[in-house]
Amino acid sequence: MVYLSFAQPPKNTVSLVVLGTVQDAGSPHIACKKECCAKLFANSDPDRKVVSLGLLDSKNKKTYLFEATPDIAEQLKTMKRYASWKADELPDGIFLTHAHIGHYTGLMYLGKEATNAKSVRTYTMPKMKLFLESNGPWDQLVSEKNIELLPLENNKAVNLSSGLQVIPFTVPHRDEYSETVGYTIIGPNKSALFIPDIDKWEKWETRITDEIGKVDYAFLDATFYDREEINTRNISEIPHPFVIESMTLFKELPTSEKKKIHFIHFNHTNPLLHPKSAKSKAVLKNGFQIARIGQEFQL
Numbered sequence: 013m014v015y016l017s018f019a020q021p022p023k024n025t026v027s028l029v030v031l032g033t034v035q036d037a038g039s040p041h042i043a044c045k046k047e048c049c050a051k052l053f054a055n056s057d058p059d060r061k062v063v064s065l066g067l068l069d070s071k072n073k074k075t076y077l078f079e080a081t082p083d084i085a086e087q088l089k090t091m092k093r094y095a096s097w098k099a100d101e102l103p104d105g106i107f108l109t110h111a112h113i114g115h116y117t118g119l120m121y122l123g124k125e126a127t128n129a130k131s132v133r134t135y136t137m138p139k140m141k142l143f144l145e146s147n148g149p150w151d152q153l154v155s156e157k158n159i160e161l162l163p164l165e166n167n168k169a170v171n172l173s174s175g176l177q178v179i180p181f182t183v184p185h186r187d188e189y190s191e192t193v194g195y196t197i198i199g200p201n202k203s204a205l206f207i208p209d210i211d212k213w214e215k216w217e218t219r220i221t222d223e224i225g226k227v228d229y230a231f232l233d234a235t236f237y238d239r240e241e242i243n244t245r246n247i248s249e250i251p252h253p254f255v256i257e258s259m260t261l262f263k264e265l266p267t268s269e270k271k272k273i274h275f276i277h278f279n280h281t282n283p284l285l286h287p288k289s290a291k292s293k294a295v296l297k298n299g300f301q302i303a304r305i306g307q308e309f310q311l
């Protein structure tokens with residue numbers, strides 16, 4: 013039975029903003045000689061930022077950043093612009109997924125050569141925490157107290173406020189220096205899944221379709237559209253779910269489930285970076301969504 017409630021849900025209390033959609037190495041991509049980046053070396057595209065989400069809690073006047081990317085300076089300014097209050101320059105918390113360059117090296121801008129931050133709360137899984145504590149230059153951020161490392165545990169919720177939770181969960185990935193996590197972000201009304209990097213869906217003991225079923229939005233690894241993009245490197249070295257594989261896996265889902273899926277984390281070669289490409293149109297036609305910088309989602 014559906015109960016109608018006359019109490020208005022709190023409006024715009026918590027929202028997620030897409031601050032970047034590109035794979036670690038950004039776009040243009042170093043040494044790329046292909047057409048995808050040719051024009052971008054001369055004329056950069058302000059929309060090409062490395063993958064990141066901003067979380068705004070207007071009731072408590074707090075901001076949180078998912079990933080510390082090489083584009084962190086602009087991404088923090090963008091997040092501040094989205095805040096309905098006069099937000100601080102630096103976030104109230106940073107959640108890291110893993111130790112690959114696009115996902116944590118932005119932390120360097122919190123150090124002495126840059127803003128010399130004071131104890132920015134940085135949430136990390138055990139191996140990631142140890143990696144930052146025991147390797148330069150990151151250990152200096154810790155000893156100088158530019159960042160304060162807060163431990164995360166697999167599947168254990170962090171309560172940011174009474175109506176806002178973040179839950180990390182481990183996923184299979186190329187874990188040389190740290191484990192890799194995705195996050196479930198649960199707001200007062202809606203929730204989101206964020207998995208920017210994962211090996212093939214089959215390698216995960218959790219069923220991704222079950223997880224999509226539990227949330228309202230799912231931001232999922234879409235590094236490569238298909239294998240045509242990777243003609244210069246051994247495919248087995250770069251295992252990610254191809255967009256065409258994900259679309260096949262999710263094909264039988266009802267429209268309402270498909271609509272939750274927002275592809276993100278695009279390699280410089282990925283045609284989904286172009287909103288007008290035939291492949292972008294095909295993804296939308298199949299009922300899925302493509303994350304675009306600046307999109308805002310109420311939670």
Ligand SMILES: [Zn+2]
Pocket residue numbers: 035036112114115208209277
């Ligand atoms: Zn990545």
Ligand SMILES: [Zn+2]
Pocket residue numbers: 040041044045046047048049050280281
């Ligand atoms: Zn390129």
Ligand SMILES: [Zn+2]
Pocket residue numbers: 110112185209
């Ligand atoms: Zn990675």
